[in-house]
Amino acid sequence: DQQVKQNSPSLSVQEGRISILNCDYTNSMFDYFLWYKKYPAEGPTFLISISSIKDKNEDGRFTVFLNKSAKHLSLHIVPSQPGDSAVYFCAASGGNNDMRFGAGTRLTVKP
Amino acid sequence: DAGVIQSPRHEVTEMGQEVTLRCKPISGHNSLFWYRQTMMRGLELLIYFNNNVPIDDSGMPEDRFSAKMPNASFSTLKIQPSEPRDSAVYFCASSPQGTVSSYEQYFGPGTRLTVT
Numbered sequence: 001d002q003q004v005k006q007n008s009p010s011l012s013v014q015e016g017r018i019s020i021l022n023c024d025y026t027n028s029m030f031d032y033f034l035w036y037k038k039y040p041a042e043g044p045t046f047l048i049s050i051s052s053i054k055d056k057n058e059d060g061r062f063t064v065f066l067n068k069s070a071k072h073l074s075l076h077i078v079p080s081q082p083g084d085s086a087v088y089f090c091a092a093s094g095g096n097n098d099m100r101f102g103a104g105t106r107l108t109v110k111p
Numbered sequence: 112d113a114g115v116i117q118s119p120r121h122e123v124t125e126m127g128q129e130v131t132l133r134c135k136p137i138s139g140h141n142s143l144f145w146y147r148q149t150m151m152r153g154l155e156l157l158i159y160f161n162n163n164v165p166i167d168d169s170g171m172p173e174d175r176f177s178a179k180m181p182n183a184s185f186s187t188l189k190i191q192p193s194e195p196r197d198s199a200v201y202f203c204a205s206s207p208q209g210t211v212s213s214y215e216q217y218f219g220p221g222t223r224l225t226v227t
Contacts, residue, residue: 002152006153034214034215036218041220042220042221043115043204043218043219043220043221044202044218046216046217049214049215089153089154093214098156098159098166098167099144099156099214099216101146101153101155101156103151103152103154104153104154
């Protein structure tokens with residue numbers, strides 16, 4: 001069963017605009033959420049995370065928002081740059097080393 | 112500082128053959144994870160080890176799949192016999208257990224497996 005869902009397989013935005021990637025989860029035991037970025041022919045790399053005790057975490061151009069009541073999180077990239085073009089995976093963990101990933105969203109930032 | 116090392120990077124084999132994928136985690140990391148990436152399901156956790164001990168193998172698709180971690184610096188994922196539906200990219204990841212940063216897993220470059 002897919003406990004972490006990314007319903008948009010792809011997203012295309014113009015350079016300089018905001019990119020918003022969405023993620024939903026079903027397991028209320030998840031208490032830590034992460035976003036990973038993946039370029040072709042490479043493994044995913046950690047981007048940003050958020051604990052369930054927070055509703056927002058910001059790191060430069062990247063901000064993750066968490067809505068626990070809706071079991072929803074989102075990643076905002078502002079401003080978007082062509083180098084941000086990659087596949088973004090949402091992941092969630094329930095307090096151990098176990099982690100569940102979504103199917104990924106392919107972001108394309110057009111110059 | 113070497114990251115997670117996986118070999119081979121690409122593997123093409125015929126249906127029915129045995130396939131062995133290898134992983135060397137980052138030194139000092141004591142958790143190791145095997146994932147499979149497919150278009151339909153994204154990154155699926157197959158199995159993970161803490162201190163060389165398998166903790167959860169519920170993601171292993173079937174008995175044809177097996178994984179071992181004989182020591183802290185080496186793990187294998189074996190498929191025997193392989194089938195075309197096993198074609199995917201297999202990732203190994205490691206993390207330092209027992210710390211906040213243990214949530215942040217470090218991935219290898221992956222092994223692209225093609226079974227014909």
